[in-house]
Amino acid sequence: MVAIAAFSSSGQEKPAHNPKLGLFVYILASAAVIGGFLFGYDTSVVSAAMLYMPDAPGLKPMDTVWQEVLVSISPGMAAVGSLMSGTSSDYIGRRKVILGASAIFTIGALVCAASVNKIMLLVGRVLLGIAIGFASMIVPVYLGETAPTHVRGMLVSAFALMISFGQVVANVTGGAFSYIDPYNVGWRLMFAFAAVPSAFQFVCFIFLPETPRWLYENGFEEETREVLEKVYNGDKEWVEYEMAEIIAFNEDQQKENEKMHASGPVIWRILKTPHVLKACFIGSMLQAFQQLAGINTILYYTADIIRSSGISNNHTTIWISVALSVCNFIGPFIPMSLIERVGRRIIFLFSCGLVVLSLIFIGVAFLLVNHDSAATFPGNQYGTNFNSSYPDAKGCMAYTNCDFCVTTDACGFCHDANTKQGYCLPASSDNPEDYSSTGSCTSVNGSIPNNFQWEKYYCDTKFTILPIIACGVYLLTFSSGFTSLPWVLNSEFYPMWARSTCVSISTTSNWVFNLIIALTYLSLTQVIGKYGAFWLYAGLTIIAFVFILFLVPETKGYSIEEVEMLFMNKKQRREAETRRRETVTEVRSRLNSTVSFGGQLQVHKY
Numbered sequence: 001m002v003a004i005a006a007f008s009s010s011g012q013e014k015p016a017h018n019p020k021l022g023l024f025v026y027i028l029a030s031a032a033v034i035g036g037f038l039f040g041y042d043t044s045v046v047s048a049a050m051l052y053m054p055d056a057p058g059l060k061p062m063d064t065v066w067q068e069v070l071v072s073i074s075p076g077m078a079a080v081g082s083l084m085s086g087t088s089s090d091y092i093g094r095r096k097v098i099l100g101a102s103a104i105f106t107i108g109a110l111v112c113a114a115s116v117n118k119i120m121l122l123v124g125r126v127l128l129g130i131a132i133g134f135a136s137m138i139v140p141v142y143l144g145e146t147a148p149t150h151v152r153g154m155l156v157s158a159f160a161l162m163i164s165f166g167q168v169v170a171n172v173t174g175g176a177f178s179y180i181d182p183y184n185v186g187w188r189l190m191f192a193f194a195a196v197p198s199a200f201q202f203v204c205f206i207f208l209p210e211t212p213r214w215l216y217e218n219g220f221e222e223e224t225r226e227v228l229e230k231v232y233n234g235d236k237e238w239v240e241y242e243m244a245e246i247i248a249f250n251e252d253q254q255k256e257n258e259k260m261h262a263s264g265p266v267i268w269r270i271l272k273t274p275h276v277l278k279a280c281f282i283g284s285m286l287q288a289f290q291q292l293a294g295i296n297t298i299l300y301y302t303a304d305i306i307r308s309s310g311i312s313n314n315h316t317t318i319w320i321s322v323a324l325s326v327c328n329f330i331g332p333f334i335p336m337s338l339i340e341r342v343g344r345r346i347i348f349l350f351s352c353g354l355v356v357l358s359l360i361f362i363g364v365a366f367l368l369v370n371h372d373s374a375a376t377f378p379g380n381q382y383g384t385n386f387n388s389s390y391p392d393a394k395g396c397m398a399y400t401n402c403d404f405c406v407t408t409d410a411c412g413f414c415h416d417a418n419t420k421q422g423y424c425l426p427a428s429s430d431n432p433e434d435y436s437s438t439g440s441c442t443s444v445n446g447s448i449p450n451n452f453q454w455e456k457y458y459c460d461t462k463f464t465i466l467p468i469i470a471c472g473v474y475l476l477t478f479s480s481g482f483t484s485l486p487w488v489l490n491s492e493f494y495p496m497w498a499r500s501t502c503v504s505i506s507t508t509s510n511w512v513f514n515l516i517i518a519l520t521y522l523s524l525t526q527v528i529g530k531y532g533a534f535w536l537y538a539g540l541t542i543i544a545f546v547f548i549l550f551l552v553p554e555t556k557g558y559s560i561e562e563v564e565m566l567f568m569n570k571k572q573r574r575e576a577e578t579r580r581r582e583t584v585t586e587v588r589s590r591l592n593s594t595v596s597f598g599g600q601l602q603v604h605k606y
């Protein structure tokens with residue numbers, strides 16, 4: 001970990017008091033974090049909608065490939081959206097990208113809600129994905145560039161809190177709308193609901209300003225000052241200080257560009273600037289580690305985990321999901337309230353350590369379920385009504401217990417209602433939830449003969465409820481730091497010229513790893529078991545802990561212009577400080593400024 005003495009780019013003393021914030025900052029931040037809400041809502045609501053869409057008129061038949069495409073297309077497009085939004089936010093500004101995102105969110109929600117066939121639904125999900133990608137990249141940048149230093153971490157944490165809130169609300173609306181003719185109307189209402197906050201955000205951002213940093217960088221000096229006046233609630237000392245920081249930093253960057261003969265794409269410059277490259281690598285790894293800790297397997301597969309504890313009613317499943325997502329929502333209040341007092345690193349390390357423990361706990365819970373689940377009969381006892389030439393029959397028969405059996409999509413467990421032991425049989429292709437395709441649980445005139453019982457998802461064990469409890473604990477620990485810190489740190493790590501590109505790279509890393517984990521989870525559980533999958537995530541999170549411990553600097557208290565220095569080595573830092581000092585002198589003389597009241601730099605317009 002590196003630590004540097006506090007200094008400022010402008011060489012000017014920071015005002016000793018914290019600025020008193022006015023309503024404006026809170027309105028601005030509240031409007032911006034709606035982007036987090038929409039991110040959380042639109043990634044989650046599809047799980048509840050998916051319980052009904054496959055049987056909805058107009059969308060039938062919807063096979064599993066269609067279902068998987070409709071679910072994963074949005075995270076996939078989010079990766080594309082976040083990559084695209086970096087460059088565009090440099091050209092057109094941060095505010096316009098937020099406006100674009102909220103417009104696309106609104107259109108996407110309405111297209112999904114009005115879908116008359118699968119293609120239209122797919123188009124709607126693509127639009128939502130692009131908007132999610134835009135929002136996930138731009139909102140932290142917008143807040144990072146606009147928020148006063150002493151509340152910056154808190155406001156970006158509020159973005160993460162709103163992601164979790166969006167996920168809770170998606171579950172609640174999913175539950176509520178599932179009572180209103182769910183196959184015809186309910187699932188449409190679930191999508192349509194999100195059009196309201198997105199339209200509201202659009203209207204707000206018609207009136208809200210661009211970030212002061214982007215304005216100055218693009219030659220709008222007067223407007224920069226106006227925005228700072230509003231953000232700092234007219235506190236002259238702070239406005240002048242921030243203005244001087246922005247000017248000096250900007251000048252310093254220009255000098256540096258000239259020295260490096262910097263031209264061409266920003267990405268090229270990032271590759272040639274070691275400390276920025278290092279920051280971008282660390283930022284992207286933090287986002288990757290967040291996903292490698294398995295958060296979205298728990299969130300996306302909540303319904304499966306609940307079902308595997310024997311709950312088969314859709315409504316009950318949705319309401320238990322609500323309870324779990326509330327655990328995910330409580331945690332982010334911790335970083336939000338403590339981040340400016342105890343700093344980023346402690347919260348991050350604390351949460352990361354607890355996540356390792358809870359992942360181990362989930363693994364243990366699944367292992368206990370596995371060991372306590374009934375054994376299967378040996379292959380030679382499968383009886384004469386079993387035909388091993390049926391598709392998947394041999395594969396299912398190879399499983400040694402109920403848990404391994406029901407974890408595989410193609411198989412189910414068939415047992416005598418009075419004894420625990422049973423057969424692992426291939427599920428019927430027409431009616432997988434009720435019958436096997438061959439063997440003792442085949443349908444005979446619409447029922448299963450001889451007191452046999454068919455379980456597609458569930459094994460009766462002493463520990464069946466334990467994974468649900470373990471998931472609740474995991475969500476609490478994850479959301480008390482891991483949810484927020486990658487977003488907060490990425491909004492702070494980079495200098496202005498590289499910020500949007502680096503944030504867009506790190507956000508894309510988040511989405512790409514999100515997809516990798518989501519798409520590999522089921523196969524992973526089949527190869528190493530559910531417990532193996534969670535222990536693997538625990539192992540990766542231990543690596544994350546060490547990574548944070550040694551490579552992530554504390555950014556609390558530094559202005560956004562100062563943070564990049566934390567990634568420099570001593571020599572680079574000394575050079576940068578000297579250069580900045582020279583710049584300050586130049587800026588001062590050019591601005592014809594003098595140190596006036598209270599040692600404060602007066603900046604005149606030029």
Ligand SMILES: O[C@H]1[C@H](O)[C@@H](O)[C@H](O)[C@@H](O)[C@H]1O
Pocket residue numbers: 160163164167290295296299328482483484510514
């Ligand atoms: O920070 C968020 C949050 O933790 C969400 O719950 C999760 O779905 C996202 O993937 C993650 O980036």
